Amino acid sequence: xxxxxxxxxxxxxxxxxxxxxxxxxxxxxxxxxxxxxxxxxxxxxxxxxxxxxxxxxxxxxxxxxxxxxxxxxxxxxx
Amino acid sequence: xxxxxxxxxxxxxxxxxxxxxxxxxxxxxxxxxxxxxxxxxxxxxxxxxxxxxxxxxxxxxxxxxxxxxxxxxxxxxxxxxxxxxxxxxxxxxxxxxxxxxxxxxxxxxxxxxxxxxxxxxxxxxxxxxxxxxxxxxxxxxxxxxxxxxxxxxxxxxxxxxxxxxxxxxxxxxxxxxxxxxxxxxxxxxxxxxxxxxxxxxxxxxxxxxxxxxxxxxxxxxxxxxxxxxxxxxxxxxxxxxxxxxxxxxxxxxxxxxxxxxxxxxxxxxxxxxxxxxxxxxxxxxxxxxxxxxxxxxxxxxxxxxxxxxxxxxxxxxxxxxxxxxxxxxxxxxxxxxxxxxxxxxxxxxxxxxxxxxxxxxxxxxxxxxxxxxxxxxxxxxxxxxxxxxxxxxxxxxxxxxxxxxxxxxxxxxxxxxxxxxxxxxxxxxxxxxxxxxxxxxxxxxxxxxxxxxxxxxxxxxxxxxxxxxxxxxxxxxxxxxxxxxxxxxxxxxxxxxxxxxxxxxxxxxxxxxxxxxxxxxxxxxxxxxxxxxxxxxxxxxxxxxxxxxxxxxxxxxxxxxxxxxxxxxxxxxxxxxxxxxxxxxxxxxxxxxxxxx
Numbered sequence: 001x002x003x004x005x006x007x008x009x010x011x012x013x014x015x016x017x018x019x020x021x022x023x024x025x026x027x028x029x030x031x032x033x034x035x036x037x038x039x040x041x042x043x044x045x046x047x048x049x050x051x052x053x054x055x056x057x058x059x060x061x062x063x064x065x066x067x068x069x070x071x072x073x074x075x076x077x078x
Numbered sequence: 079x080x081x082x083x084x085x086x087x088x089x090x091x092x093x094x095x096x097x098x099x100x101x102x103x104x105x106x107x108x109x110x111x112x113x114x115x116x117x118x119x120x121x122x123x124x125x126x127x128x129x130x131x132x133x134x135x136x137x138x139x140x141x142x143x144x145x146x147x148x149x150x151x152x153x154x155x156x157x158x159x160x161x162x163x164x165x166x167x168x169x170x171x172x173x174x175x176x177x178x179x180x181x182x183x184x185x186x187x188x189x190x191x192x193x194x195x196x197x198x199x200x201x202x203x204x205x206x207x208x209x210x211x212x213x214x215x216x217x218x219x220x221x222x223x224x225x226x227x228x229x230x231x232x233x234x235x236x237x238x239x240x241x242x243x244x245x246x247x248x249x250x251x252x253x254x255x256x257x258x259x260x261x262x263x264x265x266x267x268x269x270x271x272x273x274x275x276x277x278x279x280x281x282x283x284x285x286x287x288x289x290x291x292x293x294x295x296x297x298x299x300x301x302x303x304x305x306x307x308x309x310x311x312x313x314x315x316x317x318x319x320x321x322x323x324x325x326x327x328x329x330x331x332x333x334x335x336x337x338x339x340x341x342x343x344x345x346x347x348x349x350x351x352x353x354x355x356x357x358x359x360x361x362x363x364x365x366x367x368x369x370x371x372x373x374x375x376x377x378x379x380x381x382x383x384x385x386x387x388x389x390x391x392x393x394x395x396x397x398x399x400x401x402x403x404x405x406x407x408x409x410x411x412x413x414x415x416x417x418x419x420x421x422x423x424x425x426x427x428x429x430x431x432x433x434x435x436x437x438x439x440x441x442x443x444x445x446x447x448x449x450x451x452x453x454x455x456x457x458x459x460x461x462x463x464x465x466x467x468x469x470x471x472x473x474x475x476x477x478x479x480x481x482x483x484x485x486x487x488x489x490x491x492x493x494x495x496x497x498x499x500x501x502x503x504x505x506x507x508x509x510x511x512x513x514x515x516x517x518x519x520x521x522x523x524x525x526x527x528x529x530x531x532x533x534x535x536x537x538x539x540x541x542x543x544x545x546x547x548x549x550x551x552x553x554x555x556x557x558x559x560x561x562x563x564x565x566x567x568x569x570x571x572x573x574x575x576x577x578x579x580x581x582x583x584x585x586x587x588x589x590x591x592x593x594x595x596x597x598x599x600x601x602x603x604x605x606x607x608x609x610x611x612x613x614x615x616x617x618x619x620x621x622x623x624x625x626x627x628x629x630x631x632x633x634x635x636x637x638x639x640x641x642x643x644x645x646x647x648x649x650x651x652x653x654x655x656x657x658x659x660x661x662x663x664x665x666x667x668x669x670x671x672x673x674x675x
Binding site: 004006007009010013014015016017019020021022024049050051057058059060078 | 126581
């Protein structure tokens with residue numbers, strides 16, 4: 001079953017401003033070009049707690065889940 | 079009326095700290111309780127709170143609620159209601175211990191008690207020395223609190239409606255509140271939540287400003303709904319600003335950076351704080367630093383192509399110090415300012431942080447409005463708690479760590495009041511008017527059919543820039559006057575927003591347009607209330623209300639010791655007295671004095 005992209009887009013609304021800003025940039029640049037598999041990876045990543053997600057995005061914590069690494073890389077692009 | 083209807087004893091809008099604390103009270107008392115939230119509960123903005131929750135446990139230094147009450151009244155610049163403040167500080171220990179029992183992982187002292195740390199504005203013995211009053215779970219207090227409360231709610235069978243966006247308050251001809259309308263994002267369907275009690279816990283609206291530390295979800299949804307339903311908004315001119323947010327992004331740069339030796343500089347590289355605060359310089363209090371920065375910018379000494387920010391310089395610190403003591407700040411600066419603070423200074427600007435005003439409530443969490451000469455008559459069936467409410471405990475300025483306390487105490491209090499009213503038979507399910515959902519359906523239909531309209535992002539940006547320029551941290555009469563005209567123009571544009579995406583399900587463009595409807599109400603309330611208040615008090619500082627012998631710090635108690643009430647209808651302003659009388663005889667009123675530290 002394909003994932004509704006609008007739902008995933010809404011999941012990019014987070015509790016921390018830091019993440020909102022990172023996702024705002026990501027949504028503009030990358031979101032519409034993502035394939036279904038990438039959307040599924042993103043959907044999975046978005047289940048993380050905000051502080052953990054931010055730590056992976058800012059590089060203070062390594063991302064140890066293989067399927068998240070590509071998305072973390074895109075989110076980290078300045 | 080072609081709208082699905084769900085019936086509950088109580089409906090709560092918002093699942094941050096206040097909403098979850100209120101929900102717990104209701105669910106544990108056996109009330110059938112629905113919590114509507116536009117994001118998953120543990121993704122509410124309460125997560126961002128780091129500092130802690132204030133309670134005079136006295137675990138590390140001597141403390142008592144009398145001192146906490148004094149600090150809070152003084153912090154509020156005497157605009158806080160002393161009955162509500164007494165209630166809050168007296169309840170603090172109870173709500174913190176409860177949270178501990180819910181499994182909140184507070185930091186501990188060596189002997190196993192809750193560890194407490196000092197925080198700005200909190201003192202012992204009526205301002206004599208700093209006190210250790212803030213109970214924290216490392217720098218994730220809000221996160222830990224929200225998780226503890228959420229788990230407890232799951233245990234109590236609270237029913238969550240996640241990714242449901244509340245649209246409008248439902249009132250009958252007597253003005254009683256009967257519930258809300260809401261749209262389910264997954265289906266795009268509008269439903270009525272019909273309830274005996276409705277509690278708003280929707281948080282603040284910090285996104286009305288261009289530079290804000292608030293997450294994108296903080297769009298003042300409860301305030302917009304209340305305003306559209308004829309409920310006034312109280313003291314909306316009072317917003318707390320933090321001096322150092324990253325310019326253009328708003329992300330907070332902690333005071334600790336200046337503590338480590340960070341220096342604020344203007345366009346010529348001058349350390350300008352030496353002129354404004356010769357002794358404390360860059361470490362002067364938040365409001366002094368913020369106003370000095372704005373003065374530099376307003377007088378043409380700002381930095382960058384638009385001369386709209388100043389620089390926070392730590393390049394003189396060794397890279398080792400920065401990496402070791404300020405690692406998070408380096409990441410933030412690289413991510414959001416595009417500069418490595420080891421090599422170049424960080425562009426910063428005073429940034430909106432917290433909303434002191436809100437939906438007027440009493441200490442019981444009941445929403446109160448003026449009626450027949452009484453300024454505080456409860457609206458039947460309507461309650462509010464947390465940042466969206468104005469109890470008023472923060473008055474003109476909030477102390478750090480009092481916001482998490484506010485949402486625990488008044489979340490619980492609102493819940494207790496609903497349970498009492500329910501058990502005494504005072505709450506009944508009143509019949510819905512035939513037009514209960516009409517306003518919401520009309521708003522959705524307008525968005526659906528709007529042609530040649532305005533762009534949501536552009537209107538929101540115009541609102542944010544107008545608020546930042548005209549009602550920022552330091553306020554000027556001419557700018558406020560112009561600001562009123564300008565924000566009413568923006569409000570007019572907001573009536574004609576058009577969205578390209580007309581899809582029914584998961585339409586985030588529609589959600590953002592509906593959020594803008596709420597933001598704009600808060601922006602109007604703020605600008606109009608600020609223009610009218612011709613004094614300086616707490617966070618509302620006017621250039622034309624300076625510090626004089628008659629009006630210390632520009633505060634004019636003779637004319638302005640009163641709460642503002644803004645009504646959406648005609649942008650009418652009303653005022654009501656501040657309650658200077660505590661709740662009990664346990665304490666004397668805290669007498670008016672100049673606020674100095």
